[in-house]
Amino acid sequence: MLDVKKIRNDFPMIKELEKKKAIYFDSAATSFKPQCVIDRVNEYYTKETANIHRGDYDLSFSVSDEYEKARETVRKFINAESSAEIVFTNGASSSLNLVAYGYGQKFLKEGDIILSTEAEHASNILPWFKVAEVTGATIEYIPLNKDGSFDIENLKKVMSDKVKVITLAHVSNVLGYIMPIKEIAKIAHEYNAVVVCDGAQSIPHIKTDVRDLDIDFLCFSSHKVLGPSGVGVMYGKYELLDKMDPFMLGGGSNARFDICGNILLKNPPFKFEAGTPCVEGVLGFKAALEYLMDIGMENVEANDRMLHKYFMDEITKLDNVEVYNKQSETSIVTFNVKNIFAQDVACYLNSKGIYVRSGNHCAKILLNVIGVSETIRASLYLYNTKEEIDYLVEVLKGVTLQKCIEAAL
Amino acid sequence: MMIDNEFKRAIIMDHYSKPHNKGSIDESYKSVHMASDSCIDDITVGMKFDNDIVKDVRFDGVGCTICISSTSIMSELIKGKSIDEALKLIDEYYKMIDEKPYDEDALEEANAFNTLSKQANRIKCGTIGIKAMNILLREEKYGK
Numbered sequence: 001m002l003d004v005k006k007i008r009n010d011f012p013m014i015k016e017l018e019k020k021k022a023i024y025f026d027s028a029a030t031s032f033k034p035q036c037v038i039d040r041v042n043e044y045y046t047k048e049t050a051n052i053h054r055g056d057y058d059l060s061f062s063v064s065d066e067y068e069k070a071r072e073t074v075r076k077f078i079n080a081e082s083s084a085e086i087v088f089t090n091g092a093s094s095s096l097n098l099v100a101y102g103y104g105q106k107f108l109k110e111g112d113i114i115l116s117t118e119a120e121h122a123s124n125i126l127p128w129f130k131v132a133e134v135t136g137a138t139i140e141y142i143p144l145n146k147d148g149s150f151d152i153e154n155l156k157k158v159m160s161d162k163v164k165v166i167t168l169a170h171v172s173n174v175l176g177y178i179m180p181i182k183e184i185a186k187i188a189h190e191y192n193a194v195v196v197c198d199g200a201q202s203i204p205h206i207k208t209d210v211r212d213l214d215i216d217f218l219c220f221s222s223h224k225v226l227g228p229s230g231v232g233v234m235y236g237k238y239e240l241l242d243k244m245d246p247f248m249l250g251g252g253s254n255a256r257f258d259i260c261g262n263i264l265l266k267n268p269p270f271k272f273e274a275g276t277p278c279v280e281g282v283l284g285f286k287a288a289l290e291y292l293m294d295i296g297m298e299n300v301e302a303n304d305r306m307l308h309k310y311f312m313d314e315i316t317k318l319d320n321v322e323v324y325n326k327q328s329e330t331s332i333v334t335f336n337v338k339n340i341f342a343q344d345v346a347c348y349l350n351s352k353g354i355y356v357r358s359g360n361h362c363a364k365i366l367l368n369v370i371g372v373s374e375t376i377r378a379s380l381y382l383y384n385t386k387e388e389i390d391y392l393v394e395v396l397k398g399v400t401l402q403k404c405i406e407a408a409l
Numbered sequence: 410m411m412i413d414n415e416f417k418r419a420i421i422m423d424h425y426s427k428p429h430n431k432g433s434i435d436e437s438y439k440s441v442h443m444a445s446d447s448c449i450d451d452i453t454v455g456m457k458f459d460n461d462i463v464k465d466v467r468f469d470g471v472g473c474t475i476c477i478s479s480t481s482i483m484s485e486l487i488k489g490k491s492i493d494e495a496l497k498l499i500d501e502y503y504k505m506i507d508e509k510p511y512d513e514d515a516l517e518e519a520n521a522f523n524t525l526s527k528q529a530n531r532i533k534c535g536t537i538g539i540k541a542m543n544i545l546l547r548e549e550k551y552g553k
């Protein structure tokens with residue numbers, strides 16, 4: 001069991017919202033940061049500012065050392081084999097684009113198939129549209145069930161030797177379903193396809209072991225896992241990183257180059273990290289992952305699942321609410337109040353101090369599957385409580401169109 | 410025009426539940442599609458002109474209460490007016506949204522949005538349809 005009271009105390013934003021009696025249910029968009037992360041970033045600015053991998057002086061040396069230790073912390077967090085498989089980027093979108101560009105555009109060719117689903121975030125599908133355009137490969141979608149959930153049998157039906165890449169979110173940002181990534185990877189590997197896993201929504205909530213799951217690439221953002229914005233990770237198996245291209249060239253990524261244009265790139269992960277990275281962000285990210293590991297990801301996961309189940313049980317009791325992802329297991333509840341437009345409800349909730357997100361959540365093609373374009377998403381994290389859920393459910397019970405309009409006046 | 414919240418709510422409810430001038434827009438209309446990423450309203454507005462008269466206004470699509478009702482009310486206001494009169498009305502509407510002095514009498518039911526400026530996150534909803542009308546009117550008057 002988590003000591004939620006203690007945890008809430010670690011988050012200045014929670015205390016800030018408590019003053020306003022407001023509740024945050026949008027952690028799927030971004031998470032709050034614990035004090036230790038904020039302190040870590042601040043410390044870099046106040047006591048440790050220096051560039052990395054360059055100076056001959058103590059300060060630069062020790063910051064470089066911390067930066068590399070952060071890589072090791074990420075390795076440990078996802079149980080990668082080597083920290084050389086951890087590439088720091090600007091975020092999940094950056095990482096996903098890097099895989100599509102550096103691997104997809106380099107190795108795919110006409111006739112190849114990229115498999116994905118209709119529930120993907122724009123950041124995990126648009127880069128592959130580009131790969132298809134440039135290489136002549138085609139994108140096909142693994143059919144989803146009526147409620148948007150995934151069935152491994154549907155993958156088996158569309159799998160073939162032509163499939164070179166399967167790219168999907170481990171946890172969908174709209175419906176919160178957990179994909180059976182391990183089984184998917186097993187099938188993919190039987191056909192020599194690589195699996196690109198968008199971990200933006202899974203890394204914060206479920207303990208992820210890239211070796212056990214046998215994922216080829218895993219992409220995620222720091223800001224959704226209690227860390228600073230502007231930092232993300234592209235994990236890749238070393239032999240894949242070794243043969244793929246970087247997205248950017250420049251300082252820090254080359255070992256040497258000459259006037260004739262010959263470039264000798266460094267080995268992974270450094271060949272992908274041209275230019276000065278978000279150093280303070282990476283150091284803060286390390287603090288965030290350490291914070292979670294101190295609590296224990298098993299405990300975070302169990303708590304998120306418990307809260308989610310409680311949320312589902314309570315909200316599905318309401319007659320005036322339609323829930324779209326009843327089969328989901330963690331963190332995200334997607335719903336509408338019957339006969340009221342999602343945005344009107346979200347604005348009403350805002351007037352009651354409840355922060356949720358309405359919209360199509362950057363997964364625009366999911367509309368084809370669940371049949372509604374606009375939904376309200378409430379997403380949870382370790383600092384949320386049952387009392388907050390009770391309050392949301394209470395407010396939803398009484399929502400009417402009149403009240404929604406009034407909230408806008 | 411003195412208008413209390415109850416009255417404003419009634420106007421908005423009315424135009425939301427039974428929007429005026431809403432329905433499919435055929436080829437004989439000049440139309441513009443408005444959708445934005447930050448807001449989920451997604452509507453198309455169409456107009457027909459007879460010399461410099463706005464002969465008809467229609468709109469279609471999905472949107473929240475504020476988007477649908479504001480588009481409905483303004484479509485009703487500018488229909489049958491000259492292009493210049495219509496542009497003037499739209500100008501007054503924007504003044505209201507920008508909290509500047511404006512001609513209350515001219516805006517009639519659109520006064521229901523006279524406090525929308527206080528809800529920064531809803532201003533887009535209350536102006537998306539009006540923006541479309543503005544584009545169509547200006548294109549007609551000045552050419553593309």
Ligand SMILES: Cc1ncc(COP(=O)(O)O)c(C=O)c1O
Nearest residue numbers: 091092093121123169173200221
């Ligand atoms: C499933 C999924 N993939 C990718 C992203 C993109 O993450 P970022 O905006 O941090 O690059 C998000 C963020 O909303 C997401 O939910």
